[in-house]
Amino acid sequence: MTGTVHPALRTPLCELFGVRYPIVQTGMGFVSGPELTAATANAGGLGILAGATLSLTGLAAAIDAVRERTGAPFGVNVRADAPxxxxxxxxxxxxxxRVASFALAPKPELIARLKDAGTVVVPSVGARRHAEKVAGWGADAVIVQGAEGGGHTGAVPTSLLLPQVVDAVDIPVIGAGGFHDGRGLVAALAYGAAGVAMGTRFLLTSDTLIPPEVHRRYLSAGVDGTVVTRTLDGVPQRLLRSDFVDRLERSGPVRRLARSARSAARFRRLTGTSWRHLLAEGRAMRRDHELTWGQVLLAANTPMLLRSAMVDGRTDLGVMAAGQVTGLIDDVPSCAELIERIIAEAQAVLHRLAGAPDAGR
Structure with a gap:
């Protein structure tokens, strides 16, 4: 991006993260690898490496791989409930x-340890009360995902949740759920957010290692091409509609539990996680999310079902987390092309609203 950037696009996030633009690429399991994370960072946004589906050794190697590709700041996503x-x-x-990203609220002692070391702490939440809680514990910023977002999601749309959280906390708020272009970035800023976070939009870039057939499935979906289901782990998740998801919804509990047990064993072998850690994680999920043991076992199914689609390309045997925004996306640019386009669009909108010519284009 050449030329002067509109001052409205230099938000507190830029200084907090050490990036040029207030755009965050979320840490999507089996999607946000070193390639995507580094490409986002090199393009001026904050790339977040997905760490939850990696072993501790694998995560260390992935961090090294990001560093080989970029000298820019980046983040790593951690599951706060991991053993x-x-x-x-x-x-x-x-x-x-630079940034520790959490899909769930980390314990106060983890936040304190990171902050003492100078690491920026950014949890993701889906409700105002959760944002208030992590802000009170010392989080530096918070990602707020509305119902339009992919993966685990709530029921309140971004247009209502985002201003509600902005009014409730005094730390930078990052809007997520439904964003994909410069108009959305300006809208989020108008609500009082300090930037936007995007998953599906970054998934559909040429810097991911997603199989082409998976990209085609996302690009062919309409705005009504997703479904929210509790089938996987008892917690609402937004996925692409597919025959496989329909079969999961129709299958009985015994069949789903048997599949989940097999998947848990496969996930343990893939990540090097011990059965003791899996059981400890299951107890934590049961306590924190008020799940039954049956739902906990079903949750073990999710990583392998995501991997089947996102890594192996088996859209007939896996699931694909997707935001509703997938119905508005029709191309697969590079991260550099995407971010440059978003910033150019945002500047054009800001100049138009001010009654000025599109000086930033």
């Missing part, structure tokens, strides 16, 4: 990773 979350936090501190 080895403290060890992963220690790794981020040792590696001097």
């Amino acid at each position: 080895d979350a403290a060890h992963r936090v220690d790794l981020l501190i040792r590696e001097q990773v």
Whole structure:
């Protein structure tokens, strides 16, 4: 991006993260690898490496791989309820990773440890009360995802949730759920957000290692091409509609539990996770999310079903997390092309609203 950037696009996030633009690429399991994370960082946004589906050793290697590709700041996503979350936090501190991203609220002691080390802490939430809680615990910023977003999601649309959270906390708020272009970025800023986070839009870039057939499935979906289901783990998730998801919804509990048990074993082998850690994680999920043991076992199914589609390209045997915004996306640019386009569009909108010519184009 050449030329002067509109001052409205230099938000507190830019200084907090050390990036040029207030755009975040979320840490999507089996999608946000070193290639995508580094490409986003090199383009001026904050790339977040997905760490939840990696072993601790694999995560260390992935961080090294990002560093081989970029000298820009980036983040790493950690599951706050993982049995080895403290060890992963220690790794981020040792590696001097700029941002620690959490899909769930991290414990106050983890936040304190990261902040003492100078690491920026950014949890993702789907409700005002959760944003207030993590802000009170010392989080530096918060990603707020509305119902339009993919993966685990709530029921309140971004247009209502985002201003509600902005009014409730005094830390930078990042809007997520439904964003894909410069108009959305300006809209989020108008609500009081400090930037936007996007998953599906970055998934549909040429810097991911997603199989072409998976990209085609996303591009062919309409705005009504997603479904929210509790079938996988008892918690609402937004996925692409598919025959496989329909079969999961129709299958009985015994069949789903048997499939989940097999998937848990496969996931353990893939990540090197011990059965003891899996059981500890299951107990934490049961306590934190008020799930039954049956739902906990179903949750073990999710990583392998995501991997089947996102890595193996088996859209007939896997699931694909997707925001409703997939119905508005019709191309697969590079991260550099995408971010440059978003900033150019945002500047054009800002100049138009001010009654000025499109000086930033």
